[in-house]
Amino acid sequence: MTDELELKFDALAVGAFKSVGRPVARREDLRLITGKGRFTDDFNEPGQVVAVLVRSPYPHARINRIDSDTAKQMPGVLAIYTGEDCRADGLGIISHSPVPSTRSDLKLTAPGGGAIFEGPHALLPVDKARHVGEGIAMVVAESHRQALDAAEHVRVDYEPLPWVADSAVAIRDGAPTVWDEVPNNVCVDTRFGDTAATDAAFASAAHVIEMEFPIQRVTATPLEPRAALGQYDEASGRYTLNAGSNGAVTHKRQIAGALNVDPENIRVLCFDVGGNFGTKNRVYVEFGLVLWAARKIGRPVKFLATRSESFLSDYQGRDLLTRVELALDADGTFLAYRASNLSNVGARIVSLSPLGKGAPLVTGSYRIPAAEVRAWAAFTTTTPTQAYRSSGRPEVIHALERIIDTAAHRLGFDPIALRRKNLVSSEEMPYTNAFGITYDSGDYIKSMDIALRLADWDGFEARALAVRERGLRLGRGFANYVESSIGAPRERVDMTISPAGRVEVVVGTQPTGQGHETSFAQVTADLLGIDANAVDIVYGDTDIVAEGGGSHSGRSMRHASTAIYGAIEKLKVYAIELAADVWGIETQAIGYGDGRFVETGGARRFDWFELAALEAERAGGGDQRGLRISHSHEMHTPVFPNGCAACEVEVDTETGFVRITKYVAVDDVGRVINPLIVDGQTHGSIATGAGQALWEQCYTDPDSGQPLSGSFMDYGIPRADEMPSFITAFNEVPSPTNPLGVKSGGEGPTTAALAVIINAIVDALRDLGVDDIPMPATPFQVWQSIRDAQG
Template structure:
């Protein structure tokens, strides 16, 4: 079945209410902290108060003797049991041919701590309060060392000359790798001949994910069969199990079951294998007890993997008519203290390959230096490299337009790619798209024609108004495995789907994708119901359990429907093929003459037909069955490894209104037009876009993770200091859709979960700068807080001082 045929099926394109919401709205959801096991004990971690220090001595006697304490563990215990460190899942090769520097990442610190919040000791007690009290009794002697916090300091080489500032022996200058893509020589030549060159320096501010549900882990060990069960708030339980068993604990994979029940948001921060997960699994066997750990919000701020944190210099070469000739970028990426699971892929494979954007830029060269700092590890956060690429490119494009005296939309239109497939100069080949159509619809919905009048009305009130554009493209459904492997991936990137048809014709689907708010139980059910011609209510979706699902790579990179859904479609192909043979036998026809549509099998050219449910029952009650040709049952499994990424794209337009007296910035209008290919459930897609746009506006206007430069202390360690957006910070969003179905998966889908967070930050900041340009403000970095905006106004226009 092709994508065009699929899009015309019943249930596809219907805004059905989410099946899973009933249990959430009635309090019947089960999150990790809701799980209570027999004889359950509690864990608390002793964490480093220093950003960088040697551990001179750890005294645990008082803690071990405290009431209710079952065990206290340190790095010495980890070393004695020969537990490996946490692995990085992506190997990057430097430009000199050497592999990236991979320092050990112990699950409990050994010899040194490297960021505030680093794991020093694990205390397990009968109750959580007893564990907390005992943790206070663990005494650690530290020798404080110089800390490097800002990536600019690491990149400047200022820390290399300071004794003790090196985080890891393997990287004395704190440099992890230098990576590049593109033809530098050709790019340099294009710049030499360019009519105009635009240059831009910018920072992409560090973010803290802050999912509603903090991370949580429960580890259980069954001595009778030497098996482990791990309940964890995680986005990809099979990957969690694989990394933990094969690379850290050395356990047989089939002896470990990982269950990720309902998960209250992840945004990438729950993809990774964390030290807490391994520590509890290891300690559960040592203590022969079930152990629970639930992060409090302060721990989440300190220890969840952070996102973004790039410092970049970008240059665009243009001809006299404003057509792009070449792009040149250098980025310094902050990796934090250790290499997290996918950290090395974010500023390289997932970032630089998107810097062509939706534009015909014939030459691109990108160089990335990655650095260790005394901060929490940095890894994938909603968009993972794509927001960083889009922010840089779209800020640069608007700057190009302003410098050349062109409107933001005009320069984009002149450079849009219009013919497909299109091979970019940075590895990716776009299969299909219609970027001018996205722009045209966005301008209509945003009423760009009325902007001048709205600006005049704002001016009359003493306010500044600006409009900002962002035309993004992203690569979703990370693929294919063989190419990803050649680029450094240490795992396959396929997905698995099992379709189990029951005797009554109802269906259970087991998917390796994982839902943590995206509505999989509804969307996947719509796909199956549409294909089999049955009711959506007759389809149940099972995910998040390695004991029930054959295998899977989880959910990230907007891959669920395009990769996980395509695997389910392949399994449905097998179901249909077998079911046609059964139907042919029942109707005494050749299976080549059987058609299947709307839940019925029919013999072509006759009025003979039987319903799907009858075929399902026959498969399990094979009284009249071709047993010589077919096995009983109707259950199929398929794996899908995509042949290319999918490429969602779109144009976002933002209007802001600024009070120059205070710098307060209000998003007055926001329009998002996206091309997600085939849309299964428009309501769910709109919800995903709303959430992504909210996160993107949050980054643009208020969210900012800040460490004290000298000591490495986290200054934004609570919601008192780290501003999260609220509902009244946003206008009603206007959303539109363009559809160019993906050409290489059977659903025609592209993915929608990250687009809002990718396209919105540059649209907001371009709008802010457009409002401030008449005052002489050319640039500043996110977030555009009132103080930063006011300060920019004062510095650019001293007469504006009050």
């Protein structure tokens, strides 16, 4: 059954918690750092064979013919499959459900308001290759080397076609067409907001500032490349897939669709995952292919991507071209905002989450009464894009916080005072923005004050002088952010309290490094009034986990804690009835507190485990596992994590080299369940944003359309020695939307990082005439920007 929980909560009082709020060490770490993790490639089955993909070397090419006759005769080769084979076998396509569809999401449409053409995702294409690295054929052989050898002998007759990598080029007349169904490549075009009110506000404004920001494409590079092990059981007709993801349940349904089989015949196993950041949220063709091949060959089939393959074919992140305009009154009051957000979805639409989530947040943390956003998207001959850590929000916050700094400078306002004047105040909460989105709670001004104090903002001039004496320049930056956390609305918990003194919680979220085994146990233990060490968290097997929305959009702690809360509330009612029955008294005569059921005015009491023993005893020959409860809930109300960042950078103007010397992050993640885990998330989240600001870029050769940042030699991943020691603080404002008051951690700091770092670099270089720097602000780019400004 599904309960629509009451969505207005006075967050549970702090005194109710013993474990929640404490920096409990992660219980999963010992397993993970001593080689006992269970990652996909750790699973091997007797008789297992190996799959290798033949990938397109062209960004765009017609597939005229695939000749695998020679390859098929090579030693150890079991099969070679092409798109025609998939079609002949009646396989379907991967339905990615790319359009965000919770009640809080703005509804994206095709140009003219119709249904969006997604670009069908067959397991192997029959017509064209649409990006470098797209799988064209699959070789299955006894060994990896034999598969690689044979793959080199699969002859694909490609007819290279004109390519287009840049969305701004793809929308021009005469650009190469990626899908015949969408000749001009524009697959999404939707406007939100009040055009008339926005136009009127701009017309009356004293000042209008306009800027354009390309938010470059990056890739997630999780430590564990994507992998899949497929098995088929002839007797039962069931498929089993081991594959790392953010939630096995969603994948099960989509893989079933691609194979055209009943979802009940698919079992997906996902235990430890070595990093995700969004790229593993979506189904990959190899998942379907290894299952299909396992059935056809009658042996388990393993695929493991190399790092090179990952760089070419992992779903990538960002790639938004945003043009924004800010209208201000003479005194600096923000009047209106316009944004045109053009997303590069790549060769087909895998997800519109980045575009959809960013659009209603273009006005960020500020009181901007009128606003309009055009959310549109174009196909290109590049790897598809997908949600990447803080999907869609860093892009729009970057544009907003950059244009505010620019406005302050051009119009002579102090950038902090200008922000303070226009920030949504805590008195205005819950605040509904110009797109009808309601921010649940927060104290933005307090966060800003905390950050300014921690950064010693006012002591900047003295530090800057000292840095000048060393021949460098110091710059400082500030950025506020608000982001949204929505995610799949349904979650389920199955809880068993055993007579042996253990509590088992089965949940449909999927940790990919976030420490759920620790933090979910803390929540369960405190809500039951027991020790956290008695709680086991179970996930990752779709035969056990029947439902669940997975981990994305910062939903896991919020949904899991709410489902756990609901389950325990239900279980309490049942437990009181059980105790009343045993004791022969009315339920009203039983009180509950601190994990104990007590006879009012009497001496009799039970704890949870004693009740579990009674329940098992009463079951006789039936289910003796103890107290059991299943609880599903739906929660459609989004929450809005928020906060800010301040940073300082030293810039060597001769070489363009930038070093971050100070970084302060203040985040309102709602209630902090485990500050140790949240701090770790904050650190990683800052590094993710710093990587985009300074180094990371999926770079395409402008002459050939070839991706050139295909390894860590050219792709600048952030490293520990490039980061300062972070200064972090929480401004904990519990959300009223869920019982624990949880918002979300782990994505907010990324959201602010792009803007705050670029703001600081521009601040350092302002008197050289630099007023913007495209990302990544590599030394070369910084030097070039200085040079361009100097003329």
